[in-house]
Amino acid sequence: MSEHTCFHCGDDCNKTVIKFDQKTFCCNGCKTVFEIFSTHDLSCYYDLQSAPGAIPEEIQGKYDYLDTPAIAEKLIEFNDGNTQIITLYIPHMHCSSCIWILENLHKLQPAITASQVNFPKKTVRITFNSDGISLKTLVSLLNSIGYEPYISLDDYTSGKTQINRSLIYKLGISGFAFGNVMFLSFPEYFEVSEYWLEQYKNIFRWLMFAFSLPVVFYAAQDYFISAYKGLRSKILNIDIPIALGILVLFLRSTTEIIFDWGTGFFDSLTGLVFFLLLGKFFQQKTYSFLSFERDYKSYFPIAVTRIATTKQNKKRKEENIQVYDIEKGDRLLIRNGELIPVDAILIEGDAQIDYSFVTGESESVTKQSGDTLFAGGRQLYGAIEIEVLKSVEQSYLTQLWSNDVFNKDKTASFTNLTDTISKYFTITILCIAILATSFWLFVDPSKAAQVFTAVLIIACPCALALARPFALGNILRIFGKTKFYLKNADVIERLALVDTMIFDKTGTITTTITNKVTYEGMELTPEEESLLKNTLRASNHPLSRTLYDILAEHDILTLDEYHEHIGKGIEGKLEEDTIKIGSANFVGNDINSEITNTSVHISTNKQYKGRYVFHNQYRKGVKKVFDQLSKNYQLAILSGDNEGEKEYLKKLLPENTSLLFDQKPDDKLNYIKSLQQHNQNVIMVGDGLNDAGALAQSDVGIAVSENVNVFSPACDAILDASKFDSISSYLDVSKKAITIIKSSFALSFLYNIIGLYFAVTGQLSPVIAAILMPLSSISIVAYVTVLTNWSGRKLKSKQ
Numbered sequence: 049m050s051e052h053t054c055f056h057c058g059d060d061c062n063k064t065v066i067k068f069d070q071k072t073f074c075c076n077g078c079k080t081v082f083e084i085f086s087t088h089d090l091s092c093y094y095d096l097q098s099a100p101g102a103i104p105e106e107i108q109g110k111y112d113y114l115d116t117p118a119i120a121e122k123l124i125e126f127n128d129g130n131t132q133i134i135t136l137y138i139p140h141m142h143c144s145s146c147i148w149i150l151e152n153l154h155k156l157q158p159a160i161t162a163s164q165v166n167f168p169k170k171t172v173r174i175t176f177n178s179d180g181i182s183l184k185t186l187v188s189l190l191n192s193i194g195y196e197p198y199i200s201l202d203d204y205t206s207g208k209t210q211i212n213r214s215l216i217y218k219l220g221i222s223g224f225a226f227g228n229v230m231f232l233s234f235p236e237y238f239e240v241s242e243y244w245l246e247q248y249k250n251i252f253r254w255l256m257f258a259f260s261l262p263v264v265f266y267a268a269q270d271y272f273i274s275a276y277k278g279l280r281s282k283i284l285n286i287d288i289p290i291a292l293g294i295l296v297l298f299l300r301s302t303t304e305i306i307f308d309w310g311t312g313f314f315d316s317l318t319g320l321v322f323f324l325l326l327g328k329f330f331q332q333k334t335y336s337f338l339s340f341e342r343d344y345k346s347y348f349p350i351a352v353t354r355i356a357t358t359k360q361n362k363k364r365k366e367e368n369i370q371v372y373d374i375e376k377g378d379r380l381l382i383r384n385g386e387l388i389p390v391d392a393i394l395i396e397g398d399a400q401i402d403y404s405f406v407t408g409e410s411e412s413v414t415k416q417s418g419d420t421l422f423a424g425g426r427q428l429y430g431a432i433e434i435e436v437l438k439s440v441e442q443s444y445l446t447q448l449w450s451n452d453v454f455n456k457d458k459t460a461s462f463t464n465l466t467d468t469i470s471k472y473f474t475i476t477i478l479c480i481a482i483l484a485t486s487f488w489l490f491v492d493p494s495k496a497a498q499v500f501t502a503v504l505i506i507a508c509p510c511a512l513a514l515a516r517p518f519a520l521g522n523i524l525r526i527f528g529k530t531k532f533y534l535k536n537a538d539v540i541e542r543l544a545l546v547d548t549m550i551f552d553k554t555g556t557i558t559t560t561i562t563n564k565v566t567y568e569g570m571e572l573t574p575e576e577e578s579l580l581k582n583t584l585r586a587s588n589h590p591l592s593r594t595l596y597d598i599l600a601e602h603d604i605l606t607l608d609e610y611h612e613h614i615g616k617g618i619e620g621k622l623e624e625d626t627i628k629i630g631s632a633n634f635v636g637n638d639i640n641s642e643i644t645n646t647s648v649h650i651s652t653n654k655q656y657k658g659r660y661v662f663h664n665q666y667r668k669g670v671k672k673v674f675d676q677l678s679k680n681y682q683l684a685i686l687s688g689d690n691e692g693e694k695e696y697l698k699k700l701l702p703e704n705t706s707l708l709f710d711q712k713p714d715d716k717l718n719y720i721k722s723l724q725q726h727n728q729n730v731i732m733v734g735d736g737l738n739d740a741g742a743l744a745q746s747d748v749g750i751a752v753s754e755n756v757n758v759f760s761p762a763c764d765a766i767l768d769a770s771k772f773d774s775i776s777s778y779l780d781v782s783k784k785a786i787t788i789i790k791s792s793f794a795l796s797f798l799y800n801i802i803g804l805y806f807a808v809t810g811q812l813s814p815v816i817a818a819i820l821m822p823l824s825s826i827s828i829v830a831y832v833t834v835l836t837n838w839s840g841r842k843l844k845s846k847q
Contacts, residue, residue, distance in 0.1 A: 569658010
């Protein structure tokens with residue numbers, strides 16, 4: 049068992065959050081459940097409910113906005129005055145232990161009557177009595193036990209989406225009809241001459257007609273609608289020959305049973321629609337627990353604290369308002385860790401702002417009173433007071449989303465392989481039908497109508513239409529099992545066509561979990577290192593925490609003096625020894641350095657000692673990935689960071705890789721647009737909201753995420769960061785999938801040629817149609833399924 053293996057559930061979690069009794073746990077749920085079931089002591093569980101109505105001190109005021117009725121009303125799904133129901137997103141839900149804790153909330157708080165977990169979506173649906181517990185207290189309770197809900201502006205503005213189950217209904221109806229029609233057709237296939245079968249033959253035929261009605265007029269209606277829209281737009285899509293084939297099958301079969309000429313082709317008709325819908329259902333496999341359409345509203349808070357001054361006594365008071373109610377001139381309180389929702393001027397407090405959310409720059413910036421702050425920055429520690437310059441709709445971050453690229457529908461502008469071929473296929477089949485009919489008008493006019501309908505029936509491109517959805521649907525499944533999640537099947541085709549790949553740096557080819565830290569300068573004595581370790585212990589700055597974790601263990605000492613200077617550094621004193629930790633100027637080092645990497649400088653007793661330099665930790669296999677990609681793709685790095693690691697990247701990456709730094713979101717978007725104007729197909733691989741414009745502009749936008757359930761900007765695909773070294777393999781499989789589809793088209797055309805022989809010569813019978821059409825469909829499905837599984841075998845072997 050490794051140091052990162054959860055002691056309770058056994059998961060290998062490299063983001064371990066709990067250490068207890070010298071054991072590692074991946075979440076609060078595992079820790080609590082382990083204690084209960086290993087010791088049979090419920091005290092650890094009951095500790096959680098020691099004050100079920102109280103709000104922990106560390107989150108006092110954090111959820112005050114939930115007491116605002118207008119905000120709470122938007123979040124609550126059901127409210128009859130006493131009973132309320134709300135669904136909350138819990139990103140830290142990890143395993144079965146978490147489910148157990150969250151579904152037993154009623155034991156923590158009697159006012160909670162029920163809680164139901166949807167683990168794939170990481171949500172919990174809670175029913176509670178509003179007289180016994182408020183929404184704010186409920187959310188605070190979840191926070192206090194380690195399951196803080198994620199509530200964003202997007203939850204407030206978006207309505208509840210209805211699940212569309214029409215395809216499932218249509219598939220069920222067509223499948224039911226197909227099975228019954230096949231049974232009713234057996235006597236006709238084998239020409240059974242028993243008296244009772246002959247006597248009830250007409251009843252069987254009319255029953256088949258009845259079963260086919262809902263198939264044609266309900267289950268197949270989307271094909272008729274699509275064909276009509278295609279003709280109206282002067283586009284010959286694949287649905288035109290399909291709709292024509294279905295219509296001709298139905299009309300000819302109906303005519304045959306009305307005039308008692310035969311049994312018709314109802315079995316082929318219902319089977320065709322069933323297989324087509326089955327292929328569509330298989331292709332439409334999506335990952336409902338992921339979001340491919342997030343924008344800034346998914347990460348903005350619902351409400352903010354406004355500081356108002358009363359007219360009577362000029363006293364200042366705090367009030368919670370909706371983000372959209374913020375007006376120019378308002379004074380806002382931004383607490384530690386909160387996001388700045390609007391462009392503003394800093395009035396009070398020392399601000400240390402992390403703009404990586406917007407710009408991609410990993411290093412935070414220090415701001416003083418009077419400086420301008422932009423929406424999307426996160427205050428790292430301490431509270432600040434700001435004065436609003438612009439409303440939410442007018443802020444810099446919101447304007448990024450006003451670009452036309454976010455309204456562009458990539459699917460609408462993309463013509464897939466099937467539709468490309470269908471144009472020529474449709475014209476060819478219509479020409480064959482007209483020529484064959486013309487021939488029989490001169491030879492035997494009685495067969496002309498039969499031949500015309502027979503050609504349209506047998507040439508219906510069912511196998512052609514099934515190849516792509518089953519092949520790509522299977523690739524979607526394989527990719528999903530190997531942690532590469534695609535928005536839809538069209539993305540696979542677009543992946544196969546790209547020739548240029550653009551990568552963000554921070555968080556994409558580097559990992560956000562660990563940093564490589566090196567020390568440059570005079571060696572610290574054990575006493576100095578102990579003082580450094582104990583001074584860092586009191587600081588909450590991200591660099592301080594990282595440095596603290598990598599230093600050797602030392603005895604815990606109580607400092608005589610400790611001061612933290614926001615934006616500059618920290619200093620401590622123990623007996624006669626003093627230490628300063630922070631920027632070069634703060635510690636007294638005035639020597640210019642060529643190194644532009646993030647550094648923490650150290651001086652002891654007013655003597656400069658050296659600096660700890662923070663280097664980005666690049667993902668495993670980065671060099672190998674880029675070496676593989678450079679053989680087939682033009683590569684580039686677009687980063688919002690400075691050029692601190694440019695020389696290192698030049699050595700790490702292939703020579704032909706373009707390196708561009710200090711790139712703003714608009715710069716990235718425009719760079720990709722310029723490539724596309726030169727007919728290049730571009731993949732953008734990024735990780736943050738600052739990459740959203742570039743991801744939307746690119747032909748395929750791939751978001752790399754350390755946790756696919758927590759963060760992903762608007763994109764076409766989400767790649768689990770642990771699979772970054774498999775990018776080249778995913779692209780290879782996409783190309784192989786297109787080759788498989790093309791070969792299946794050739795096989796489908798072979799079936800059509802054989803069938804057309806019977807149709808053109810006037811020999812098409814229900815038996816031949818019943819054999820050829822299902823045989824072609826089933827064999828094509830088996831063919832593409834086997835080959836796509838074979839092509840994805842390397843991906844599955846890496847799981």
